[in-house]
Amino acid sequence: MFHPGRTIRAVLPPLVAALALTALPAQSAQAAATLTNGGFETDGTGTATPGGWSEYGDTGASYTEAGGHSGGYRLSHWSAGAYKVETYQYLSGLADGSYTLTAWVRSSGGQKAAYLALKNCGGAEQRTELPVSASGWIRIVTPVKVTGNQCTISVNSDANAGNWINVDDLSFTPGTSGLSVKGADISSLAKSEASGGVYRTASGTTGDAVTILRNAGMNYARLKVWVNPADGYNNKTRVLAMAKRVKAAGMKLLVDFHYSDTWADPGAQTKPAAWAGHSYSQLKTDVYQHTYDVLNALKAQGTTADMVQVGNEINGGMLWSEGSTDNWTQLAGLLNSGYNAVKAVNPSTLVALHLAKGGDLSGTRWWFDNAVANGVRFDAIGLSYYGYWHGPLSDFQTTLDDAASRYGKPVFVAETAYPFRLDSDDALTNQIDTTGELVSGYPASVAGQTAWMNTVANIVEAVPNGRGLGVFYWEATWTAVTGNGWDPADASSGNGWENQALFGYDDRALASMSWFSLR
DSSP states (O other), X not given: OOOHHHHHHHHSOHHHHHHHHHHSOGGGTTOBSSOOOTTSOTTOSSOSSOTTOEEEESGGGEEEEEOOSSSSEEEEEEOSSOEEEEEEEEEXXXXXXXXXXXXXXXXXXXXXXXXXXXXXXXXXXXEEEOOOEEEEEEEEEEEEEEOSSEEEEEEXXXXXXXXXXXXXXXXXEEOOOOOSEEEEEOTTHHHHHHTTOOEEOTTSXXXXXXXXXXXXXXXXXXXXXXXXXXXXXXXXXXXXXXXHHHHHTTOEEEEEEOSSSSOOBTTBOBOOGGGTTOOHHHHHHHHHHHHHHHHHHHHHTTOOOSEEEESSSOTTBSSBTTTBTTOHHHHHHHHHHHHHHHHHHOTTSEEEEEESOTTOHHHHHHHHHHHHHTTOOOSEEEEEOOTTTSOOHHHHHHHHXXXXXXXXXXXXXXXXXXXSOSSOSSSSOOSSOSXXXXXXXXXXXXXHHHHHHHHHHHHHHTSGGGTEEEEEESXXXXXXXXXXXXXXXXXXXXXXXXXXXXXXXXXXXXXXXXXGGOO
């Protein structure tokens, strides 16, 4: 790799070089149109100020050391005491336009702030907070529009004693990034409202939850469909009504078919009662007719679905036992029946297939390799990724990136969430209710919930070749309301998820909704 900084140093006599570096403002010392020493390999280890870079603040806390992401060395920030430091590089002579900073990072967490920034680029400063990952490296991106032919690349820490970050393999290249989907599942909303649920703005004004979410930046709603649920919610009629509100708010619509009368997930894929005795051949027709019926009715009322999930968390298949992964030929037939129905209603509606366990690389490969081998048709891949169940962030990134490249499809997070507190707002114990269950570095607080969502969104944004579509939060509106518990057949059942909604126990919109407008 060519290092302009090294060449300049070699050509200038040492004294002149020293004068040049001290007499001039630091930022113009080695200003160039390309990033210098982005891999921190130039100087080897123990260098206080890496070649090509400048430092500000507690400069002793910024240095290179062995243990790079790809090469031998990395940039680290660390000190035994509290510290604030910035490692930066000023670029000039840039052609105006869109650029993306890519970096591989790790962080202990615990800092007041640890982030990469692009500033003095002509517009607002662009930041990406470092994800907390003490072992696996994570790739993050930060997009910017350069309008004044210059930009400063900045690595920042405002840290407590012993906090550390590692940064390596930075590149600053033409191109942009961002998420087209900033969504949430709001399937709980209609029943919540009917049971007396109230939603408020952050300042306490009672309002429409759909509008409050839209105003926070949400642009895509996910609604599940059950065939004939015991409580009469999340069926075709209810989905049609909520779809009108979603589209009236200017959002797009994802319709999530469970092909069941109740929850479908890796542990349960129970056929709807009406289909219970049906043969495989009849089930293929059932899937087609049900899918077509709901989607055509949506289209007829002017609320065409933008994306459809054929099945929900179908790691083990769907419509058990006929559609189990024990019989891929039959599962493929059922999935393609759903796909064909979607396209018959509207060819431009995206068809997604959805698995849980977003950090399971081998399981995701096994499933989609089988799907492809059996001729299953799909347009996008959705993964559920809950950090307290599905492995570290680095495994999630590996799995997501691999799915995008191996199958050449856009990918998205169909479900993720994080708690903003641990105690319950009703009689049912929450699914995540102890600190030991949390992801290290992400507390159960509004700040922790916000950081988690920003981290997940950043990882999706970093999927190569622009294949990261975005993220759906699960479940934004499922606050604790008597009568709106988890079991559609039991009105007295409670909610084990209210500490992971995006509205607080006072019914007010949480500040964590800010993730919708991250970029």
